[in-house]
Amino acid sequence: MTTKRELSETNALRLSSGLPLLVAKKRACLKCGVKFESDGCHHRLCASCTKDNQAVEAAFITGG
Numbered sequence: 001m002t003t004k005r006e007l008s009e010t011n012a013l014r015l016s017s018g019l020p021l022l023v024a025k026k027r028a029c030l031k032c033g034v035k036f037e038s039d040g041c042h043h044r045l046c047a048s049c050t051k052d053n054q055a056v057e058a059a060f061i062t063g064g
């Protein structure tokens with residue numbers, strides 16, 4: 001089980017460890033192409049497409 005940490009919280013830890021801060025990069029959504037602030041390379045879909053994906057997955061799992 002992984003919990004996504006807030007970027008600011010991650011950066012506070014990185015700062016105290018002497019690591020460079022992470023910067024949210026603008027990225028084009030892979031699904032709809034809209035520009036959004038990406039948390040990192042794992043983050044490829046905008047908020048609305050992420051929500052869509054979760055709805056599709058839920059429907060698939062429940063068969064509805």
Ligand SMILES: [Zn+2]
Nearest residue numbers: 029032046049
């Ligand atoms: Zn999108």
